[in-house]
Amino acid sequence: MGESSVRAGGGIHTWLCLPLQDTAAVAQGATISPTKVDAIMPATRTFEIVKDAAGDKIAFYNSWAENYDQVDAIMAATRTLEIVKDLFVSVHKDASVGDKIAFYNSWAENYDQDAVILDFSAPIQAVNRLTSNFTGDREAAVVLDVACGTGMVAKQMKTHGFGHFVGIDGSEGMMELARKTGLYQDLRQCIMGVEPLPVQWGSFDVVVITGALSLGHVPVPVVRELCKAAKPGGYICMTTRLDDENAEYKAALESELKRMEDEGLWRRVEVTEVKEWEKAVNEHEEGYITGFVYLYKTI
Incomplete structure (x- = not known):
C-alpha cells in the first residue's frame, strides 16, 4: 500500500x-x-x-x-496538548459567570479526554488522600461532590467502596454526563459563590471539591459552606494548584482554612503537596505544576 x-x-x-x-x-x-x-x-x-x-x-x-x-x-x-492548553487558559480567563457556564457546557463531551491529555490528577490524588484517612463505613457514607463535573471523583470513590453520591455543578452539560454514570442519587445545579449550596447543613459524611478552588472559579469563602454541609466528624477534602496565576488565590485559601481551624470549626488532618499535579498550560511555564490536597475533619 x-x-x-x-x-x-x-x-x-x-x-x-x-x-x-x-x-x-x-x-x-x-x-x-x-x-x-x-x-x-x-x-x-x-x-x-x-x-x-x-x-x-x-x-x-x-x-x-x-x-x-x-x-x-x-x-x-487528533486533540493535542496544545489544543487542551488553549482550552484551560481560556477557562481561567476573566469572563462572566454566564460565559463560563456556556464554555463548560460546550466542553463537557471532551472534558474527560482532555483531562487525560493534561495529566490532570486532582480527582485521584484527592480520593487517595481521603480514603487513606477515612475511618467510617464507606458503604453507608453519603458524599457531597461539589463541582462534580462529569463524575471523575465519584468514579474514583466507587472503586474504594463508596456508593452514595450527591453532585453539585454549575454546568448542566457536565451534570448530564455525570448523570449517565449512574453513580449519583441526586444532581443539583448551583453557581457556587453566587448561590448558596442547595443542601441541608450537617448532612454529609464526606464533602469533596477538586479542580474548582482556583482563581476565577469558586471563591474562597465557599469553603465555609463546605464545612457547614458536613456532619460533625465529617471529612472535607479540597484541592488547589500552585502556579504563577493562582499563587495569590492559594495564599488566601490557606489563610481562610487556618482561620476556620482557629475558630474551632474543624481540624486539619493533613495537607499533601503533589509535584506533578498537571501539565503546565501557561506560556512561561514548562513541565508540570504543583498541586495541594487539603483534608479537614469537622469538630
Missing part, C-alpha cells in the same frame, strides 16, 4: 492509503468513490480526510453518510 490522492466528486482527498491497483488507477485519471475508499480502509480515516471531505458539497455528503458519525471520534483522536 502507499499514500495517494483520491478524486471523489470533483474534490481531492489526501493521505489515504489504497491498494496498489487503485493507486495506479487514480494516477491514470480514474475516479474512486468515497464509499469504495471507506469500504477498503475504514480504519485509515484521519482528521485531514474529514477536513477535505467538508469541501465536496451535497453529492459527496450523500456518499459519505455512513461514515459521518466517525467525525467526533476522529476529532477526538
Whole structure:
C-alpha cells in the first residue's frame, strides 16, 4: 500500500492509503468513490480526510453518510496538548459567570479526554488522600461532590467502596454526563459563590471539591459552606494548584482554612503537596505544576 490522492466528486482527498491497483488507477485519471475508499480502509480515516471531505458539497455528503458519525471520534483522536492548553487558559480567563457556564457546557463531551491529555490528577490524588484517612463505613457514607463535573471523583470513590453520591455543578452539560454514570442519587445545579449550596447543613459524611478552588472559579469563602454541609466528624477534602496565576488565590485559601481551624470549626488532618499535579498550560511555564490536597475533619 502507499499514500495517494483520491478524486471523489470533483474534490481531492489526501493521505489515504489504497491498494496498489487503485493507486495506479487514480494516477491514470480514474475516479474512486468515497464509499469504495471507506469500504477498503475504514480504519485509515484521519482528521485531514474529514477536513477535505467538508469541501465536496451535497453529492459527496450523500456518499459519505455512513461514515459521518466517525467525525467526533476522529476529532477526538487528533486533540493535542496544545489544543487542551488553549482550552484551560481560556477557562481561567476573566469572563462572566454566564460565559463560563456556556464554555463548560460546550466542553463537557471532551472534558474527560482532555483531562487525560493534561495529566490532570486532582480527582485521584484527592480520593487517595481521603480514603487513606477515612475511618467510617464507606458503604453507608453519603458524599457531597461539589463541582462534580462529569463524575471523575465519584468514579474514583466507587472503586474504594463508596456508593452514595450527591453532585453539585454549575454546568448542566457536565451534570448530564455525570448523570449517565449512574453513580449519583441526586444532581443539583448551583453557581457556587453566587448561590448558596442547595443542601441541608450537617448532612454529609464526606464533602469533596477538586479542580474548582482556583482563581476565577469558586471563591474562597465557599469553603465555609463546605464545612457547614458536613456532619460533625465529617471529612472535607479540597484541592488547589500552585502556579504563577493562582499563587495569590492559594495564599488566601490557606489563610481562610487556618482561620476556620482557629475558630474551632474543624481540624486539619493533613495537607499533601503533589509535584506533578498537571501539565503546565501557561506560556512561561514548562513541565508540570504543583498541586495541594487539603483534608479537614469537622469538630
